[in-house]
Amino acid sequence: MKHSNTKTRCIAFLLLFGIQTVLSAVPKVAVYQLQAPTMNEQTVQTVDNLVFSFIKELKTYTIFDLRTEPAPAAFPSDLSVDYIFYGVLKEVPEGIKLEFILKGQEDQVTRMISKVYENINRILLDSRLLVFNLFDFSIKLDALADSQQEEQTTEFTYIETVDSLAGSWKGEPGLDRVMILRGGRGMAVFSSGVSISLDLKIENGYLLVTQKGTMQPRQFLNLPDGIAQQAVQQIEPPQWRFLVSTDKKILSGTKIDAQIQYNETAIINIQYGTALVEWQRD
Numbered sequence: 001m002k003h004s005n006t007k008t009r010c011i012a013f014l015l016l017f018g019i020q021t022v023l024s025a026v027p028k029v030a031v032y033q034l035q036a037p038t039m040n041e042q043t044v045q046t047v048d049n050l051v052f053s054f055i056k057e058l059k060t061y062t063i064f065d066l067r068t069e070p071a072p073a074a075f076p077s078d079l080s081v082d083y084i085f086y087g088v089l090k091e092v093p094e095g096i097k098l099e100f101i102l103k104g105q106e107d108q109v110t111r112m113i114s115k116v117y118e119n120i121n122r123i124l125l126d127s128r129l130l131v132f133n134l135f136d137f138s139i140k141l142d143a144l145a146d147s148q149q150e151e152q153t154t155e156f157t158y159i160e161t162v163d164s165l166a167g168s169w170k171g172e173p174g175l176d177r178v179m180i181l182r183g184g185r186g187m188a189v190f191s192s193g194v195s196i197s198l199d200l201k202i203e204n205g206y207l208l209v210t211q212k213g214t215m216q217p218r219q220f221l222n223l224p225d226g227i228a229q230q231a232v233q234q235i236e237p238p239q240w241r242f243l244v245s246t247d248k249k250i251l252s253g254t255k256i257d258a259q260i261q262y263n264e265t266a267i268i269n270i271q272y273g274t275a276l277v278e279w280q281r282d
Helices: 002-025 041-056 120-135 141-149 225-234
Strands: 028-032 062-066 083-092 095-104 111-117 167-170 175-181 185-190 195-203 206-212 239-245 250-262 267-281
Touching: 028 041, 041 062, 041 083, 041 120, 095 120, 111 120, 206 250, 225 250, 225 267
Parallel strands: 028 062, 028 083
Antiparallel strands: 083 095, 095 111, 167 175, 167 267, 175 185, 185 195, 195 206, 206 239, 239 250, 250 267
């Protein structure tokens, strides 16, 4: 019996140690209250609660709610966290500007992202993407800022069902045709003539598109044949994430794809990057 109890305690200790190790490896973020001294208090509270709900959806961070406190001027030395998050909401001539800051310690990067919305309703509808882009370190925020400075006349919204998008779409360069079928199925035809099957689903209002099955060498027209053969064995298939225009004629979002470095005989490095892409309905 003693041996059994000892064994049980050892297992419990190992499990606890393992959980603590995993938690310690996850970046910790302290979230402070939204700053908006000149705006309606109830409106600010609504936006603050919504933004915090989006942050809690992130599975790769441990979140601490410090929204009863204003954001500190300097990184707090008495907190065992990796980042602090805070935001600013203010009226500007073009509408309402929402700005987010993810501030790291001295040896860590600090990220900032902002967008001007027409009104509060647009913030409630679209700010989730702003939060996700801030916390996604694979996205270069300067590229997003450049795209947001261009004149935008198309409004985008969440997607209710895959079936509402059924039809033929023109993809980004290199992707000639995408057929979205009812029931979450689809097919894509590349410029090389190769076709692949797609899996489509709706998650938190976004259309998520992933390739089904293995990669094919003819998907890599920019690579030598030998390198393309290696690529299909080593990289993850591309993934797309979209919102849809209100007239359901444009899908706009991001694509995660592999960037491959190679020498004369072999792949030497693989990195995954995020690009802004659009699909247009035929």
